Amino acid sequence: MIYLGLFILSFVLTYLIKNFYIKKSLVAQVNERSSHTTPTPHGGGIAIAICWFIGLFILYFENSIDTSLFYSLLVGIIISFVSFFDDLFELSPKLRLFVQALVAVLGIYFLGGFNSLDFGLFSIENQIFTNIFAFFMIIWFINLYNFLDGIDGYAGSEAIFLALAGFVLFADSHFLVIVACVAGFLILNWHKAKIFMGDVGSTLLGYNVAIFTIYYSNYESSNFWVWIILFSLFWFDATFTLIRRKLNKEKLSQAHKKHAYQRLHQSGWKHDKIVIASIFVNILLFGLIFSISNVFISFIFAMIMLYAIMKYIDKRKAFN
Helix, strand or coil: CHHHHHHHHHHHHHHHHHHHHHHCCCEECCCCCCCCCCCEECCCHHHHHHHHHHHHHHHHHCCCCCHHHHHHHHCHHHHHHHHHHHHHHCCCHHHHHHHHHHHHHHHHHHHCCCCCEECCCCEECCHHHHHHHHHHHHHHHHHHHHHCCCCCCHHHHHHHHHHHHHHHHHCCHHHHHHHHHHHHHHHHHCCCCCCCCCHHHHHHHHHHHHHHHHHHHHHCCCHHHHHHHHCHHHHHHHHHHHHHHHHCCCCCCCCCCCCHHHHHHHCCCCHHHHHHHHHHHHHHHHHHHHHCCCHHHHHHHHHHHHHHHHHHHHHHCCCC
């Protein structure tokens, strides 16, 4: 019943936010980076954030979530709050980075640190190294999720996939809370979107994925690679694009439209077609985890598949 209630609340809040933003002319204007053609309200992720934290507290008072995970996820309130104002006023990059660093430190603290990095043949258990790695991973996940929130339904469908996969693998209730909260928003975000998620939603979701990766890795080191594979559609695109731009000697802080999903849209694919294709790819990634017992082999196959997809997109729209 809690999940149905959160779903309905998310939808109602998204609808009300959309109407309020339209009334106040708080809309995302079309520019050179846009993949939309008409001014559209943004900041719908507020609904996701509100419902998510309500759901978290319900789970906490029902003793349905581990205390360390609860407090580390609760830190996400900070990134959501600051990102809300960033959506409205475009805060300075330095302030955003400071806040991201703060939540990364707090998140790691409440989780008790990042225990180890297992590479199969060897593992790294030096807490200084693993925690530094976790720090930068959290910041990168926050930013890359924001980078890839660029077309209708893309970021929302990715969140639902990760949550459903997490529930199948680990059977924890907080994943169903995410599904309910994001699904309510996604109704109005599916192509053609009537409202966008905004930084307030995308940064929170990226933070949550990073926290889940660390939390479940601390219980079983191979779970790190499970989450890396599940999230690979997003981080592979963001990381590979960043590396290519660096090799091209581009200014990395400059806005661009070179991510794979953006170039696929430029090649003629519509938003819904790209999202449906991404869902299919995610199902294949999930299948790799289930069909191959060795998670490191699954990771190799996942990288080969994603690289092949990237080369296919390069043929449709060259990386210039």
